[in-house]
Amino acid sequence: MALDVGDRRIGVAVTDPLGLTVQGRPTLRRTTLDEDVRRIRELVEADDVREVVVGYPRRMDGTPSRQTEKTEVFVRGLEASLAVPVVRWDERLTSFAAEQHLEEIGLDWRKRRKHVDELAATLILEDYLSRGS
Numbered sequence: 001m002a003l004d005v006g007d008r009r010i011g012v013a014v015t016d017p018l019g020l021t022v023q024g025r026p027t028l029r030r031t032t033l034d035e036d037v038r039r040i041r042e043l044v045e046a047d048d049v050r051e052v053v054v055g056y057p058r059r060m061d062g063t064p065s066r067q068t069e070k071t072e073v074f075v076r077g078l079e080a081s082l083a084v085p086v087v088r089w090d091e092r093l094t095s096f097a098a099e100q101h102l103e104e105i106g107l108d109w110r111k112r113r114k115h116v117d118e119l120a121a122t123l124i125l126e127d128y129l130s131r132g133s
Contacts, residue, residue: 001044002053002125004091004117005074007067010036011117013125014047022125024118037077044082051084055091055124089128091120 002022004011012025025043030036044052054075057067078086 001047001049001051002055002089002121002128003040004055004120004124005071006030006117007070009117010040011119011121012043013118013121014043014049015125015129017048019129022122022129024122027117033074033077036074037081040078041081044084049084051087052078052082053087053089053125053128054078055120056088057091087128089124091124 001015002013008030010028010030012028013022014025015022028036028039040052043049054071056075057065057071059065075086075088
C-alpha cells in the first residue's frame with residue numbers, strides 16, 4: 001500500500017498480491033491523527049497489506065521541508081499502530097506529475113483536485129515497485 005499524505009487528504013493505492021498491478025483507492029479526508037491512523041490500519045488489515053509506503057516530501061535539493069516534518073509525525077503514528085513495516089519513499093514531483101497527467105487527459109481543475117491524491121499514491125507505489133523493493 002502507498003499513501004500520499006497531505007494536510008487535508010490522504011491518497012491511497014494498493015497492489016495485487018503479486019505486486020503486478022497498482023490500483024488507486026478512494027482518497028481519505030484527514031480528520032485527526034488518531035482517526036487517520038485508525039482508518040489506515042483498517043485498510044491494511046482488510047487488504048492483508050504487508051508493507052506501507054509513505055510518500056516522503058523533500059525540497060528539490062533533498063532537504064526537509066515543513067511538510068516533511070508533518071509527514072514524519074504521521075509516519076511515527078503509523079509505525080506505532082501497524083504491525084507491518086512503514087517505508088518512507090522520496091515523492092519529489094509526484095503530486096506535480098499526477099496533476100500534469102490529469103491536465104493532459106483533459107480534466108478540469110475540480111476533477112483534477114478530486115483525483116490528484118489517489119494518482120500521486122499510485123505513482124509512489126509504482127515507483128517503489130519498479131525499484132525492486
